[in-house]
Amino acid sequence: MKFLSPLMVFTACGLLAAPLFAAEQAPELTGCAAKRQDISTQIEQAKAAGNSSQQAGLEKALSEVSAHCTDAGLLKAQENKVLDAKREVSQRQADLDKAIKKGDADKINKRKDKLAESRKELQDEQAKLEQLQPDEDE
Incomplete structure (x- = not known):
């Protein structure tokens, strides 16, 4: 009976681990x-x-x-989102520069916050674009 228990435990572990290995090997869509x-x-x-x-x-x-x-259509749409986000960052930077020239501390802080938000959105859109782009080595 002692021989059968370790064998059953080993078999059960093997069966439970199989889906985990399969999930690791499946490419992400x-x-x-x-x-x-x-x-x-x-x-x-x-x-x-x-x-x-x-x-x-x-x-x-x-x-x-x-x-x-189509993957090409999705890629093009995401490229456009990245361009829009870059334009937004440029506009926010210009707004911040104006506020700095005027010297209004309250407006400067608000513009800095808006610029930081826009930069974060740009990073997010660029990350999405990278996910959509086909790998060069494949």
């Missing part, structure tokens, strides 16, 4: 495939919650993504 997967997950959640109107809306969204989404 990006672009349109990630959007489809995300919507599919939301559909399953809506089904589980019994929310048929949300489910219907999500199924329509899934069909639209399947029909019209």
